[in-house]
Amino acid sequence: MQTAATVRAACRTGRHTGPTPGLAAGFVQANLVMLPKDWAFDFLLFCQRNPKPCPLLDVTDAGDPEPKHAAPGADLRTDLPAYRVWKNGELVAEPTDVRDVWRADLVSFLIGCSFTFEAALIERGLPVRHVEQNRNVPMYRTNLPCRPAGRFRGPLVVSMRPMTPAQAVEATRVCDGFPLAHGAPIHFGDPTAIGIPDIHRPDYGEAVDVRAGEVPVFWACGVTPQAALAEARPPFAITHKPGHMFLTELRDHQMKG
Amino acid sequence: MQTAATVRAACRTGRHTGPTPGLAAGFVQANLVMLPKDWAFDFLLFCQRNPKPCPLLDVTDAGDPEPKHAAPGADLRTDLPAYRVWKNGELVAEPTDVRDVWRADLVSFLIGCSFTFEAALIERGLPVRHVEQNRNVPMYRTNLPCRPAGRFRGPLVVSMRPMTPAQAVEATRVCDGFPLAHGAPIHFGDPTAIGIPDIHRPDYGEAVDVRAGEVPVFWACGVTPQAALAEARPPFAITHKPGHMFLTELRDHQMKG
Numbered sequence: 382m383q384t385a386a387t388v389r390a391a392c393r394t395g396r397h398t399g400p401t402p403g404l405a406a407g408f409v410q411a412n413l414v415m416l417p418k419d420w421a422f423d424f425l426l427f428c429q430r431n432p433k434p435c436p437l438l439d440v441t442d443a444g445d446p447e448p449k450h451a452a453p454g455a456d457l458r459t460d461l462p463a464y465r466v467w468k469n470g471e472l473v474a475e476p477t478d479v480r481d482v483w484r485a486d487l488v489s490f491l492i493g494c495s496f497t498f499e500a501a502l503i504e505r506g507l508p509v510r511h512v513e514q515n516r517n518v519p520m521y522r523t524n525l526p527c528r529p530a531g532r533f534r535g536p537l538v539v540s541m542r543p544m545t546p547a548q549a550v551e552a553t554r555v556c557d558g559f560p561l562a563h564g565a566p567i568h569f570g571d572p573t574a575i576g577i578p579d580i581h582r583p584d585y586g587e588a589v590d591v592r593a594g595e596v597p598v599f600w601a602c603g604v605t606p607q608a609a610l611a612e613a614r615p616p617f618a619i620t621h622k623p624g625h626m627f628l629t630e631l632r633d634h635q636m637k638g
Numbered sequence: 639m640q641t642a643a644t645v646r647a648a649c650r651t652g653r654h655t656g657p658t659p660g661l662a663a664g665f666v667q668a669n670l671v672m673l674p675k676d677w678a679f680d681f682l683l684f685c686q687r688n689p690k691p692c693p694l695l696d697v698t699d700a701g702d703p704e705p706k707h708a709a710p711g712a713d714l715r716t717d718l719p720a721y722r723v724w725k726n727g728e729l730v731a732e733p734t735d736v737r738d739v740w741r742a743d744l745v746s747f748l749i750g751c752s753f754t755f756e757a758a759l760i761e762r763g764l765p766v767r768h769v770e771q772n773r774n775v776p777m778y779r780t781n782l783p784c785r786p787a788g789r790f791r792g793p794l795v796v797s798m799r800p801m802t803p804a805q806a807v808e809a810t811r812v813c814d815g816f817p818l819a820h821g822a823p824i825h826f827g828d829p830t831a832i833g834i835p836d837i838h839r840p841d842y843g844e845a846v847d848v849r850a851g852e853v854p855v856f857w858a859c860g861v862t863p864q865a866a867l868a869e870a871r872p873p874f875a876i877t878h879k880p881g882h883m884f885l886t887e888l889r890d891h892q893m894k895g
Contacts, residue, residue: 422679425686429694437686442788531699
């Protein structure tokens with residue numbers, strides 16, 4: 382059976398470098414942000430003020446690559462399938478290991494992920510199209526502003542799953558029970574109402590089919606911090622590559638808050 | 639009718655300087671911690687790692703005395719009934735206004751309070767003894783350690799309400815629904831099991847009667863940061879005086895997370 386530990390081991394040894402939706406069902410997946418200590422207060426405050434896109438699961442001490450609460454013994458420098466390295470707000474590399482660029486002043490933030498509630502949706506017979514289509518989840522920048530904090534500000538980023546209206550209602554009930562995994566949707570229907578010009582062209586991840594009778598349903602997304610990083614332009618940062626998450630030892634039911 | 643705004647105004651003008659349990663029912667009350675900016679990251683992390691005693695309701699920017707999320711227009715320097723001023727971890731004053739000691743580098747933290755769920759308990763016919771006896775709630779240092787964060791560490795502080803076992807079960811169900819107000823109890827029964835030598839001698843607040851057939855029931859308490867401050871000894875800090883809380887514009891039902 383696939384566990385969080387086996388997925389982390391596969392990432393560490395370079396055997397798994399792809400997206401993680403659907404892997405190690407029942408284990409919580411997390412978004413990663415690593416920032417120098419002198420940027421950490423502003424970012425922690427950004428997460429506190431924007432808990433829907435940025436529900437914090439664990440924050441390390443500066444210089445410690447081990448998330449002692451979320452996955453004791455793991456190493457955040459090697460245990461994700463793919464990373465993004467940022468300099469002055471520009472994406473400069475997408476390596477599968479960041480030991481060579483790691484710095485002793487980095488604080489790591491693990492943020493809840495919508496993949497957590499997808500198992501619960503599937504269990505109830507609700508469609509999760511990108512899992513069905515074996516794609517990365519589609520994600521979009523919106524025109525909804527986050528609450529700023531220090532040097533961080535930026536738009537809410539959302540993930541999207543197409544559903545019928547009745548399914549969207551049921552999904553809302555299910556996801557409301559997972560406040561640490563983005564909770565209930567923030568919008569459904571017309572994408573332009575939240576500033577998304579073309580549902581077929583996501584800003585991150587891959588497009589999925591929206592079928593007759595379905596509407597797009599949008600959830601706050603843990604990629605939101607990457608949009609804020611691009612605006613704040615810290616001199617250095619490391620994140621996960623969208624859709625390529627960290628597998629924690631936390632269990633989905635613990636995300637009920 | 640008494641509102642949060644009328645209580646804050648009474649504090650600001652010095653007409654109210656006493657404890658706040660039972661005041662402005664339905665409005666969320668909050669614990670206050672003010673720290674210099676260079677201590678703010680460690681404290682924010684302490685709250686993130688200890689959400690049961692330290693559920694964050696609002697955090698201000700450095701130098702801003704207005705809690706823009708929790709109570710727009712309020713002034714945290716004047717709108718509490720009583721404060722504690724700390725130097726190097728020692729309590730040096732208990733003024734009713736802190737404008738004269740305010741510093742432009744202070745970050746203010748507002749933390750959820752058990753008074754929030756007391757209205758829900760009373761509504762269900764459950765006893766809240768210190769309200770009945772018109773006293774401040776009894777609070778105790780325990781031998782349960784908080785998760786440390788940077789320079790902050792210390793014991794969990796708890797509040798106590800005596801109940802019959804059946805009432806304690808019902809109170810657990812009610813309070814579990816308020817994760818931003820300390821949630822379900824952390825212990826009931828034998829106080830020595832969590833390091834409290836004498837239930838009649840609280841470390842903060844006032845003792846209340848425990849009647850025949852009742853057991854003490856303990857909840858994580860927002861005074862926990864004050865025990866951590868006493869250990870970390872930051873050069874300067876301001877807190878509320880225990881039991882003398884800040885009245886926010888947030889409503890109790892919003893503390894359901």
